[in-house]
Amino acid sequence: MTTTKLGSINNWIKRNNDLSIVLFILVSFVISRIVMFGVYLHSFGEAPTFIDWLHRINTFDVTWYTQYVYSILGRETFIDYGTGQTIWAFFPLDPLVIAFFMKISAMKADIALVAFIVNSSFFMLSEFVAYKYIMLTRKSFSSAVIYILLMTFGPYSFYFSIFYTESLFILLLTLCYYLLKKKKYLLMGICGALLSATRNVGIMFVFVILADCIAEYISEKKIKKNFGDFVKTYVSKENLILGTALVPMGLFAYILFLTYKVGDGFAFLHVQTAWARGDNALFWAAKHGIISVFPAEFLGVMLVISLSIIAYAIFHNKKVVEMVLPVIILLLSATTILQSVPRYMVGCFTVMLAVTDIYKNMSKTAKVILTIVLLAFEIILIREWDSHNAMLC
Amino acid sequence: MKKVIFYIVSALLVIGYVLVLLRGMDLKSATPEYRMFYVDQSTRFLMPDGELQNYSENVLCTYIRGENFRNLGEGWNDIGEYGIWSEGNDASFYLDINDSNSDYVLELTISDSLGYNNALYVNGVFAGDIVFEDDVASINVSSELLNEGLNTFTIHTDDEVLRMVDIRPESENENHFNILLYSLILRSAS
Numbered sequence: 001m002t003t004t005k006l007g008s009i010n011n012w013i014k015r016n017n018d019l020s021i022v023l024f025i026l027v028s029f030v031i032s033r034i035v036m037f038g039v040y041l042h043s044f045g046e047a048p049t050f051i052d053w054l055h056r057i058n059t060f061d062v063t064w065y066t067q068y069v070y071s072i073l074g075r076e077t078f079i080d081y082g083t084g085q086t087i088w089a090f091f092p093l094d095p096l097v098i099a100f101f102m103k104i105s106a107m108k109a110d111i112a113l114v115a116f117i118v119n120s121s122f123f124m125l126s127e128f129v130a131y132k133y134i135m136l137t138r139k140s141f142s143s144a145v146i147y148i149l150l151m152t153f154g155p156y157s158f159y160f161s162i163f164y165t166e167s168l169f170i171l172l173l174t175l176c177y178y179l180l181k182k183k184k185y186l187l188m189g190i191c192g193a194l195l196s197a198t199r200n201v202g203i204m205f206v207f208v209i210l211a212d213c214i215a216e217y218i219s220e221k222k223i224k225k226n227f228g229d230f231v232k233t234y235v236s237k238e239n240l241i242l243g244t245a246l247v248p249m250g251l252f253a254y255i256l257f258l259t260y261k262v263g264d265g266f267a268f269l270h271v272q273t274a275w276a277r278g279d280n281a282l283f284w285a286a287k288h289g290i291i292s293v294f295p296a297e298f299l300g301v302m303l304v305i306s307l308s309i310i311a312y313a314i315f316h317n318k319k320v321v322e323m324v325l326p327v328i329i330l331l332l333s334a335t336t337i338l339q340s341v342p343r344y345m346v347g348c349f350t351v352m353l354a355v356t357d358i359y360k361n362m363s364k365t366a367k368v369i370l371t372i373v374l375l376a377f378e379i380i381l382i383r384e385w386d387s388h389n390a391m392l393c
Numbered sequence: 394m395k396k397v398i399f400y401i402v403s404a405l406l407v408i409g410y411v412l413v414l415l416r417g418m419d420l421k422s423a424t425p426e427y428r429m430f431y432v433d434q435s436t437r438f439l440m441p442d443g444e445l446q447n448y449s450e451n452v453l454c455t456y457i458r459g460e461n462f463r464n465l466g467e468g469w470n471d472i473g474e475y476g477i478w479s480e481g482n483d484a485s486f487y488l489d490i491n492d493s494n495s496d497y498v499l500e501l502t503i504s505d506s507l508g509y510n511n512a513l514y515v516n517g518v519f520a521g522d523i524v525f526e527d528d529v530a531s532i533n534v535s536s537e538l539l540n541e542g543l544n545t546f547t548i549h550t551d552d553e554v555l556r557m558v559d560i561r562p563e564s565e566n567e568n569h570f571n572i573l574l575y576s577l578i579l580r581s582a583s
Binding site: 084262273 | 399402420439
């Protein structure tokens with residue numbers, strides 16, 4: 001009887017892949033957030049409410065994004081004259097979306113709740129697009145399920161339900177990868193433009209497009225292959241050219257806005273001085289985080305894990321195109337500060353996809369061990385984030 | 394036809410990006426306060442737009458919390474109860490001059506000093522030695538040294554500035570302090 005029931009569920013899933021994955025995403029998400037809330041209740045006791053929890057987890061840069069929303073809605077731009085920190089360091093698209101919903105609510109809604117609903121929705125949508133991408137590139141339903149579980153219950157998942165840009169960024173990035181693979185270049189360009197308006201590193205997706213073209217060209221069965229032929233082949237694809245040209249639009253629109261608002265188009269870079277972020281090299285950051293403080297500190301370990309996953313994906317799984325952006329993000333972020341490296345890696349889609357590939361090929365025992373480790377790690381991270389541990393921001 | 398339109402739009406986008414880039418790098422419409430703090434990183438504190446003009450002749454600048462201390466450049470420690478310590482061989486500040494044809498007197502008041510020989514440079518040119526008597530030093534500033542508008546004043550010493558603990562072992566402070574500036578004022582000499 002039970003076997004028959006399981007068989008019919010399996011058949012239903014096979015017939016309704018899309019719908020079953022949507023339900024799976026929703027259920028997983030709800031359970032994971034109940035777990036997060038449970039960790040908060042356990043740590044802070046005295047019957048705090050759901051809204052209390054949202055206020056608790058919306059910390060660190062959330063203050064700046066909130067100020068950004070108020071600035072969009074007409075309040076004077078907030079500048080901290082003690083440090084010189086101000087909102088221009090942050091990119092505008094996610095604050096614009098939240099400001100839109102705040103406006104709809106006539107400013108009566110709690111901004112943390114609005115951000116939770118909107119960004120969590122972006123996150124779940126990104127998981128659905130990731131499922132589509134995985135079915136396109138790996139043709140593996142189980143890989144999609146693993147990816148969704150890793151993202152929903154895995155390390156740093158709380159970032160996708162707070163007022164940070166992680167959710168919108170991963171949604172747009174996943175869409176870009178998917179549309180690139182589907183060769184829908186114009187739609188990819190539009191998503192890319194929105195991506196570069198979400199975070200400056202979004203512009204780097206043009207290198208993913210270039211890498212994809214190179215990889216495709218190399219794999220083609222042509223007798224005569226050379227640089228001239230490569231250029232001719234791809235320049236003749238007008239959709240690809242326009243789609244690629246659209247990607248930087250978000251960033252340049254922001255530069256133009258800052259030029260007229262602040263008088264400095266690169267205010268988003270110059271304001272970094274107020275956060276005292278210098279220009280170091282990745283090698284220096286790695287040396288400082290891993291060797292100089294041996295045994296390596298937490299962020300040093302996270303850097304090593306990130307580099308190992310990327311290296312394994314490139315050299316063992318031959319996922320070079322998918323690793324282009326993580327390498328660029330790592331080079332850019334780790335040259336200023338190691339602090340954000342883990343969340344950037346989790347939030348750039350293909351690194352967790354690489355983890356999915358690794359996980360899928362593990363033995364059952366290894367899978368059980370890794371699952372326990374990741375779940376325990378996430379619960380520790382949730383508690384530390386609830387305690388406002390700056391190491392995680 | 395569609396192909397041509399797509400290429401034209403792509404080309405226009407790239408040209409637009411170049412133009413935006415060039416315009417974005419041009420800082421002529423940024424305020425001096427913005428440029429000096431974020432871009433040149435020559436001021437120690439961020440000033441609200443237009444505030445540099447408030448630091449002009451006959452304005453008493455007092456370098457303690459809650460006072461007007463934001464015209465400091467490089468070479469200063471943190472604002473304290475009795476003023477701000479200059480650090481190293483050079484410590485600069487900025488003053489706005491409305492009439493650069495007049496001669497001025499700069500009056501420095503300190504709360505403490507570690508005994509180094511200091512001199513005043515205005516816009517990089519030697520103006521005079523700084524000699525404190527009862528914690529006050531007056532230095533004549535000739536109009537020849539001044540620019541209309543913003544001027545850079547630098548307290549410079551050629552001496553090797555040691556750690557404070559090397560001079561006052563009881564302090565345990567390892568910073569290379571020079572003078573503890575309490576206030577300054579630039580007065581017309583006439």
